[in-house]
Amino acid sequence: MTRPLASGPSGAGPAATRAELIADTALRLLAERGMRGLTHRAVDEVAGLPQGSTSNGARTRLALLELAVRRLAEREAEVLGMAGLPGPGSGPAVFADAFALAVHRYLTGHRQLVVARYELALEATRRPELRAVYDAAGGRMRAPLIALLAGAGSSAPQRHALSLIAWADGLMFTCAAGSYHDAVPSREDLRTGFGELLHGMLAPPEPTPGPPPAP
Numbered sequence: 001m002t003r004p005l006a007s008g009p010s011g012a013g014p015a016a017t018r019a020e021l022i023a024d025t026a027l028r029l030l031a032e033r034g035m036r037g038l039t040h041r042a043v044d045e046v047a048g049l050p051q052g053s054t055s056n057g058a059r060t061r062l063a064l065l066e067l068a069v070r071r072l073a074e075r076e077a078e079v080l081g082m083a084g085l086p087g088p089g090s091g092p093a094v095f096a097d098a099f100a101l102a103v104h105r106y107l108t109g110h111r112q113l114v115v116a117r118y119e120l121a122l123e124a125t126r127r128p129e130l131r132a133v134y135d136a137a138g139g140r141m142r143a144p145l146i147a148l149l150a151g152a153g154s155s156a157p158q159r160h161a162l163s164l165i166a167w168a169d170g171l172m173f174t175c176a177a178g179s180y181h182d183a184v185p186s187r188e189d190l191r192t193g194f195g196e197l198l199h200g201m202l203a204p205p206e207p208t209p210g211p212p213p214a215p
Contacts, residue, residue, distance in 0.1 A: 021047050022057050023071030026064055030119040031112035040064065066133045069120055072113065073137035079110050080141070092152050092198050100191035103168055107175050107184045114176040153202050160201045167197055 025047040029038045043054040043064070058064040080102040086094045106114065124134040142161060149157035149164070171190075174180045185193070 018049070018053065019057055019067065020071065021049070022054050022064075023067045024075075026068040027072060027075070027116040028112060030068065030116040035119055035123055038064070038068075062127065062129055065120065065123065065127070065130050068116070069124075069130065069133050069137050072117055072120065073140065075110075075113055076106075076117070077141065079106050079113065081105070086148070090151070092195070092202060095148055095152055096191050096195040096198055099164075099168075099194050100187050103171065103190050103194075104185070104187040107172060111176045114172050118173060118177065149201070152198070163201070164194075164197065167194075 022043055025043045026038055029042055029046060033042070040054040040058070040061075041051070043049070044051050047054075054064065058067050081098075086098050120130075120134060124131040142165070145164065146157045146161045149160050154160045171185075171193075175184050
């Protein structure tokens with residue numbers, strides 16, 4: 001039996017617009033049924049909308065996927081607390097704690113979003129039009145992370161942001177769909193792991209050894 005949509009940031013609540021309801025339902029279907037299970041008719045049925053409602057809001061499959069990508073970016077920003085991240089000068093310890101809290105909250109309460117994101121990411125590799133929308137949505141979350149790293153003393157904030165995003169993405173995939181799907185790390189473990197990674201990035205570089213002494 002299909003579960004009702006949750007209220008609040010993790011799903012479409014009473015005040016959600018029809019477009020949000022359609023997009024949230026699309027994300028849920030992607031997580032539960034995969035790309036093949038996402039159809040206009042299925043969205044209407046699961047969302048409890050009159051037949052044809054989804055087609056009126058997103059006439060093509062590409063339009064429906066783009067709607068889902070944009071809604072995913074909104075939902076992830078809420079779950080990860082992008083608006084509440086510490087300021088650039090807060091220091092590595094505060095940064096590590098905030099990052100660990102965000103990832104832990106995502107993994108413990110919003111796994112459907114993780115799975116839906118990977119479904120959309122894979123589909124974007126086959127659809128250039130969707131790729132552009134997906135990359136633009138993801139880029140809005142990259143800029144605050146680069147600023148935080150720069151404020152924390154990173155000598156290469158853009159390169160380090162890539163490493164942190166790859167680390168977090170790999171962790172979330174492994175814990176949501178990979179071999180650790182039944183073992184979510186604690187917030188403390190995430191803080192330690194992220195702190196170790198951050199420490200390696202922010203540590204002063206090793207001095208380059210000079211030429212060997214002349215014989």
